[in-house]
Amino acid sequence: MAENEVIVDGEVVRCIGCGAKVQTTDKQALGYTPESALKKGIENGEVYCQRCFRLRHYNEIAPVSLSDDDFLKLLTSISDTDSLIVYVVDIFDVNGSMIPGLHRFVGNNPILLVGNKLDVLPARLKKTKVKDWLRQQANAAGIRPVDVELISAKTNLDVDRLLDQIEKYRQGKDVYVVGVTNVGKSTLINSIVRQSTGIKELITTSRFPGTTLDRIDIPLKDGKLLVDTPGIIQPEQMAHHLVGKELNLVTPQKRIKPKEYQLNPEQTLFFGGVARFDYNAGEGRRGFTVYAENNLFIHRTKLENADDFYTNHVGSFLTPPSEDDKDDFPPLEGHKFKITQKSDLVIEGLGWITVPEGVSVSGWAPTGVSVLIRPAMI
Known part of the structure; x- marks a missing residue:
């Protein structure tokens, strides 16, 4: 007991x-x-x-988190169905949004990949580039989506289009919505419920049968089901290391406004106390563009002092994390790259820094959080 x-x-x-x-x-x-x-x-x-x-x-559908084993049992059961899989990922945390082995558990069912948080992407960023990037990341994980859609569950941006695509690809089948925690899956489900059923039709007692531990069955107009599955916990997400206001300071809340920095070699940028960027070497002063939450505190310092500066100021000058939470915050781990073409250094869950060609740089993130390079989106 x-x-x-x-x-x-x-x-x-x-x-x-x-x-x-x-x-x-x-x-x-x-x-x-x-x-x-x-x-x-x-x-x-x-x-x-x-x-x-x-x-x-x-009529609020709250997220539920199960253990990996419980969630994988649920995924395995999906492979026995004839359905459409709507797979929701966070545009700002693609690797952290990936469900390991998803392609092995859904059988031959088609997967519609949905990138959430479109509303906070910079205005200059073309959606076609983001879609291509998401498809590449999915392919690298062994997933071959039938299509890729971008939405904002928070603002309902392009949710109507997603509903049309769901109808197109489900072909009269049930729909299973899957995703890890913190990607906005439940917000999307609630948005779909509002648009599919109409708020006036909702009654006090839930219209959604089957509210078991592992799924919520939402009836569609043709008698088939939209099945909301619980979010699997992905420990590598930045979001799992922060809570409340701290998370809001790191996760983009509104459309990102780019910040330009002219850096000399051996200079460092700290992103609060949660991440770090080093310009290690290159031909003199170069321009770097930061795409991250507008209210996140960014501090410039010398690379030679960076380690000591972080140790002395994390939780006080460099926040988040807060003074109370800094001891539980994972250490930052560095990832070094030599850049041969204009690229984005992506710190999953935070954003990215556009880096010019011909430089050596490092990205630092909490241990386990992905840092990677991609061709520049802008």
Whole structure:
């Protein structure tokens, strides 16, 4: 028996909506129920976890995180279906959004790849280039999508077009929406629900049957299902190292405004305390363009002092992380590159720095977070 399980009359209390074991200690875990709600539920004989309660009464579909093994079991079951897979990734964290082995678990079902957070990309960035980049990254992971779409679930940008594409490719089949946590999958699902059912048709008790631990079944007009699957936890995401306001300072919230920096060799840029960029060597002063959250603090210093500067100021001058969280924040790991053509150095989950040809540079990110080079998008 787990320490946080609720026992009444010798039996484990389970949510009658999804079957999860009810617990009152971890808000992010399955079965969480506030103690006040638990008491009322026991009195009424109907105990719902917070997720099911909000689904039933507010038609809010909250994200659920399962272990890798549980999620892979769900993916394996998808391979036995005849369906369309809508695979949602974060444009700013493509590698962190990749589900390892996805192509092996969905069988012969077609995959429609969806890049979210289109609304924060710089205005000059052409969508065709982003689509090509996403397709290349998917191909490198063994995924061959039938098409690639870009949307903003937050602002509903191009969601109508995505719905048309879903109809085009599903051909009367069920639709499974998959993705890792923090890519905006649940926001997209809620947007689809609003546009597909119309808010006036929603009723107090949930219209969505099958609200089990592993899926939410949303009926489509032709009787088929749109299935929302829980997000798999991907520890390599930048988002897993930050919370609340700290995450908002790192993750782009509005359309990115490029920042130009003229750097001399052996100069460093710190992005708060979460990342770092070094201009190691090159022919004199060169221009570098930063594409990251507009409110993220960026500090320039000398490369020779960078290590000591970070040690002395992370959590105070260099934030996020905060003073309270700096001890739990992973160390920054460096990745060195020699640039032979104009390129973007991408720090997954943060953004990118456009780098001129003929220089040596390094990108630093929390251990496990990807840093990579791609041809310049702009």
